[in-house]
Amino acid sequence: xxxxxxxxxxxxxxxxxxxxxxxxxxxxxxxxxxxxxxxxxxxxxxxxxxxxxxxxxxxxxxxxxxxxxxxxxxxxxxxxxxxxxxxxxxxxxxxxxxxxxxxxxxxxxxxxxxxxxxxxxxxxxxxxxxxxxxxxxxxxxxxxxxxxxxxxxxxxxxxxxxxxxxxxxxxxxxxxxxxxxxxxxxxxxxxxxxxxxxxxxxxxxxxxxxxxxxxxxxxxxxxxxxxxxxxxxxxxxxxxxxxxxxxxxxxxxxxxxxxxxxxxxxxxxxxxxxxxxxxxxxxxxxxxxxxxxxxxxxxxxxxxxxxxxx
Amino acid sequence: xxxxxxxxxxxxxxxxxxxxxxxxxxxxxxxxxxxxxxxxxxxxxxxxxxxxxxxxxxxxxxxxxxxxxxxxxxxxxxxxxxxxxxxxxxxxxxxxxxxxxxxxxxxxxxxxxxxxxxxxxxxxxxxxxxxxxxxxxxxxxxxxxxxxxxxxxxxxxxxxxxxxxxxxxxxxxxxxxxxxxxxxxxxxxxxxxxxxxxxxxxxxxxxxxxxxxxxxxxxxxxxxxxxxxxxxxxxxxxxxxxxxxxxxxxxxxxxxxxxxxxxxxxxxxxxxxxxxxxxxxxxxxxxxxxxxxxxxxxxxxxxxxxxxxxxxxxxxxxxxxxxxxxxxxxxxxxxxxxxxxxxxxxxxxxxxxxxxxxxxxxxxxxxxxxxxxxxxxxxxxxxxxxxxxxxxxxxxxxxxxxxxxxxxxxxxxx
Numbered sequence: 001x002x003x004x005x006x007x008x009x010x011x012x013x014x015x016x017x018x019x020x021x022x023x024x025x026x027x028x029x030x031x032x033x034x035x036x037x038x039x040x041x042x043x044x045x046x047x048x049x050x051x052x053x054x055x056x057x058x059x060x061x062x063x064x065x066x067x068x069x070x071x072x073x074x075x076x077x078x079x080x081x082x083x084x085x086x087x088x089x090x091x092x093x094x095x096x097x098x099x100x101x102x103x104x105x106x107x108x109x110x111x112x113x114x115x116x117x118x119x120x121x122x123x124x125x126x127x128x129x130x131x132x133x134x135x136x137x138x139x140x141x142x143x144x145x146x147x148x149x150x151x152x153x154x155x156x157x158x159x160x161x162x163x164x165x166x167x168x169x170x171x172x173x174x175x176x177x178x179x180x181x182x183x184x185x186x187x188x189x190x191x192x193x194x195x196x197x198x199x200x201x202x203x204x205x206x207x208x209x210x211x212x213x214x215x216x217x218x219x220x221x222x223x224x225x226x227x228x229x230x231x232x233x234x235x236x237x238x239x240x241x242x243x244x245x246x247x248x249x250x251x252x253x254x255x256x257x258x259x260x261x262x263x264x265x266x267x268x269x270x271x272x273x274x275x276x277x278x279x280x281x282x283x284x285x286x287x288x289x290x291x292x293x294x295x296x297x298x299x300x301x302x303x304x305x306x307x308x309x310x
Numbered sequence: 311x312x313x314x315x316x317x318x319x320x321x322x323x324x325x326x327x328x329x330x331x332x333x334x335x336x337x338x339x340x341x342x343x344x345x346x347x348x349x350x351x352x353x354x355x356x357x358x359x360x361x362x363x364x365x366x367x368x369x370x371x372x373x374x375x376x377x378x379x380x381x382x383x384x385x386x387x388x389x390x391x392x393x394x395x396x397x398x399x400x401x402x403x404x405x406x407x408x409x410x411x412x413x414x415x416x417x418x419x420x421x422x423x424x425x426x427x428x429x430x431x432x433x434x435x436x437x438x439x440x441x442x443x444x445x446x447x448x449x450x451x452x453x454x455x456x457x458x459x460x461x462x463x464x465x466x467x468x469x470x471x472x473x474x475x476x477x478x479x480x481x482x483x484x485x486x487x488x489x490x491x492x493x494x495x496x497x498x499x500x501x502x503x504x505x506x507x508x509x510x511x512x513x514x515x516x517x518x519x520x521x522x523x524x525x526x527x528x529x530x531x532x533x534x535x536x537x538x539x540x541x542x543x544x545x546x547x548x549x550x551x552x553x554x555x556x557x558x559x560x561x562x563x564x565x566x567x568x569x570x571x572x573x574x575x576x577x578x579x580x581x582x583x584x585x586x587x588x589x590x591x592x593x594x595x596x597x598x599x600x601x602x603x604x605x606x607x608x609x610x611x612x613x614x615x616x617x618x619x620x621x622x623x624x625x626x627x628x629x630x631x632x633x634x635x636x637x638x639x640x641x642x643x644x645x646x647x648x649x650x651x652x653x654x655x656x657x658x659x660x661x662x663x664x665x666x667x668x669x670x671x672x673x674x675x676x677x678x679x680x681x682x683x684x685x686x687x688x689x690x691x692x693x694x695x696x697x698x699x700x701x702x703x704x705x706x707x708x709x710x711x712x713x714x715x716x717x718x719x720x721x722x723x724x
Contacts, residue, residue: 082669084360121524127442128435145435148424150363151442155524159669162360163424165353171424252668254527262536263524264439271444277509284391284505291393 030265032234032258034118038137039183040205040237041192042212043111045249046222047199050077050091050109054191054200058089058113061179061190080250082112085162085174089113089191096244108242110249111191111200114139114160114176115229116237117258118205122152122161124260131173137205137237138178146173157233157254178237205237212241234258318402318703320467321565325700329564333689340686343679344421352424355679361671366680369661371418371687373518374654375411376449377546381557382408382456383511384550386504388580397577399570402463402704403561404554406695409456414691416453421683441520448514455507462496465489467702516543522660530664532604532615537595538660544591548584549653551577552626552646559643565696567705575636578645582630585649589623614655614663622652 056071058064065086069076077093094108116139123131123139130145131152148171153161164171179189187193192200201208212227224245229236232254242249270276347355358365385404388394420426432446468489474482519542522529535541555574561567596602605612626648635641666672676684699705 082360124437124439125442125524126437127432127440127446129437129440130435145431146425147428147431148426149422149442150358150424151440151521153360153363154522154528154665157525157527159361159667163358163363164351165356165358165424166351167424168349168351169425169427171351252527259524259526260439262526263441263520266520266523266539267439267441267444271513277513280509280512281505284387284508288391288501288505291391294393 029268030261032119033133034235035133035135035137037135038118038205038237039178039203040116040137040208040239041189042201042203042208042239042241044199044201044215045108045110045240045242047197048091048109048111049197049199050074050093050107051196052076052091053194053196054111055087055089055091057190057194058176059087061182062088062177064088077107083114083160083162083175085164085172088174088176092250094249096248098244108244108249110251112160113191113238114178115158115232116176116178117233118235118237119233119258119260121155121157121233121259124264125151125155127151134180136180136183138180138183139175139237140177140180141173141175143170143172148173155259157252157259205235205239208239212239215241231256234261316399316568316706318399318463318706320703321567321700321705321707323565323700325696327564330693330696333693336682336685336689337693338686339682340689343682343686346679347421347683348426352422355677355683357674357677357680359671359674361667361669362665362674364661364665365674366658366662366676366684367418367422369658370654370684371422372415373657373661375415375418376515376518377542377549377653377657378553378650379408379411379415380511380515380546380550381553382411382459382550383508384547385554386459387508390501390504391508397573399568399573399706400554400558400577403557403699404550405456405459405463406698406704407553407557409460410691410694410698412449412453412456414687415449418684418687421687441517441524445514445517445521448510448517452507452510452514455503455510458496458503459500459507462493462500463702463704465493465496469493511546512543515546516540518542519660522665525665528665528667529660530604530611530666531599531601532596532611533660533664535595535599535601537591541588541591541595544584544588545653545656548581548588549649551581551584552649555581555642555646556650559639559646561699561705562708565699565705566708567699568708569639570706571637571639571642574642578630578636578642581646581649582627582636585623585627585630589619589627592619592623611659611664611666614659618652618655618659622648622655626652 052071052074055067059067059071067087077091080092081087081090083090089111091109091111094110095105096108098106098108100106116133116137118133120131120133120139123129123133126132127149128145128147130142130147131139132142133139148163150161150163150173152173153159153163161173161175163173179187179191182189188202189200192202201211203211209227209230212230216223216225216227223241223243226242226246228240228242228246228251229238234257240246240251247253343355352358356365356367381404385397385401389397389401416429420429423429432443433450437443468486472482472485473479474485516539519538519540522534523536523538526534555578558567558570558574562569605616626645629635629641629645629648632641635645662674
């Protein structure tokens with residue numbers, strides 16, 4: 001009894017110790033897998049007029065079902081929408097209290113879609129690797145690998161991936177593809193090319209960051225001094241500039257560290273070469289052998305264990 | 311021990327009882343719901359949404375199912391690795407529960423994942439960064455390890471002689487010969503599978519806790535902790551024996567298996583330390599992260615946490631400290647049931663109550679269809695348990711098994 005108790009404690013302590021000890025060393029070892037030449041988009045919300053042309057272009061290029069309300073129907077702005085399985089990008093209207101020179105209340109429009117994180121949590125979480133970050137920066141989905149576990153949706157900090165819950169046999173995870181097929185042909189994403197006010201600038205992410213900083217420097221009165229997506233969850237491919245603080249436009253306050261770092265560090269430090277299971281297997285085998293030798297002679301009076309190797 | 315050689319034997323009990331009929335009704339209701347699920351998609355029967363991709367099925371059928379099946383590996387470790395053979399009487403029922411538990415975890419997964427037919431794909435398309443991949447591989451391998459661990463029980467029954475009905479009768483003899491041949495090599499190598507089972511369990515029990523570490527902004531700070539994997543592992547180990555206690559009591563009451571109180575009392579003695587360790591870790595975790603203030607939040611989350619820790623861990627731990635209670639059948643059953651409920655609530659809290667999506671789905675509560683399928687899965691598990699213990703030598707019958715078993719119908723005790 002005493003022995004078994006102590007043994008259990010030892011086991012638990014070994015497990016705990018292993019976990020704790022491996023964390024700090026592993027944290028240094030983790031490296032971002034962000035592609036160096038990632039493309040991105042810079043959305044300047046001060047330029048967006050809420051025309052919803054981007055939504056329409058997205059619907060067409062992705063061959064999505066026609067919307068319940070026409071794209072020209074602006075009453076839609078009366079409620080807040082989220083991207084879903086039938087609309088991979090949506091524009092919402094906010095009244096943040098911003099007024100123009102004449103004192104007239106100005107609306108702010110916010111385009112939402114997948115942020116194409118530099119180190120996407122969805123791709124790290126995906127059990128089969130159906131989601132992945134391409135070298136050009138697009139976070140893409142391969143339905144042929146998907147099993148529909150929806151862990152990507154749990155992992156996404158922006159609550160972006162949607163699911164075809166009504167589909168019986170081949171439901172898909174639905175989210176902005178960054179028009180990956182167009183990118184592969186050297187073209188511009190549909191929403192960025194159609195935007196009449198050039199609110200969406202497309203290009204290399206590092207250049208877009210330079211551009212954003214340039215705008216902040218040139219027109220400090222026009223913008224709130226923050227580029228959303230520069231550091232959020234380790235950086236995102238889509239970047240935003242805004243006139244009003246981002247919290248007032250429904251943007252989430254997110255940590256600056258890439259979300260896969262902790263789990264990937266744990267996985268790697270505990271299971272690379274399966275060292276910890278093998279060590280545990282060895283320890284338990286030793287324990288088994290020792291107790292078997294010890295308990296063999298006197299134990300015959302008791303019930304012989306049916307499963308024990310005699 | 312009430313008999314010199316209390317051997318497990320098939321329980322000759324009538325199968326059709328009022329309880330079984332109730333279970334069958336639940337299975338029937340789940341069957342109808344499953345038809346809806348597999349004709350109209352997940353959306354037809356559940357409240358799952360973009361913000362709430364995981365609900366009751368993941369929390370109960372999968373996460374709790376795995377945790378409550380921990381009695382299998384903890385009992386195997388106790389009996390064989392730590393050489394405590396006096397616990398042999400509870401080993402087989404614990405193994406059966408684990409085997410059925412994991413079988414139903416996989417069945418539950420088939421209902422929950424969108425492409426049930428693609429469940430094999432992680433074997434080919436592997437993402438080694440994914441915590442879920444590791445969990446899936448461990449569960450897959452462990453399920454088969456459990457089947458192998460269970461095989462000796464089947465072989466034992468076959469070696470006692472079988473007469474298959476009807477046309478299958480011709481197969482009886484070869485079946486018995488095969489059993490006879492398999493018996494020895496299996497016994498010789500069984501320890502390998504026992505140890506592998508313990509290792510695999512430690513791996514995926516802890517990794518289940520790591521699943522939500524990738525969503526720090528979504529899980530409520532009362533639960534989100536880098537220690538989640540360790541907490542999941544410790545609570546699974548702590549709930550193993552209480553689950554055995556609950557089961558042994560239910561089996562004794564409804565199946566007239568032998569009274570194992572003489573074994574359950576020392577088992578509860580071990581549990582008191584394991585649960586104490588879990589409680590200590592929980593308290594240390596809250597203190598280290600400074601999460602205590604969230605208890606006074608007055609939210610559904612803080613209330614759920616207080617119930618989980620107070621009624622599910624602290625209270626049963628205090629109860630287990632009393633030697634008199636550990637000897638009392640009823641008292642021990644209550645304490646064990648509280649622990650089981652506490653772990654169940656913990657898994658529900660981590661995957662549902664504490665999971666707070668930022669935009670939508672915060673108001674999720676499981677749909678009727680989700681409840682029906684979960685209840686039906688549990689009912690099927692209980693029916694299979696009953697079926698298997700009536701035909702295989704798993705439980706020790708209450709009376710010393712006579713040569714001619716008497717089929718005296720007994721009232722099911724409440």
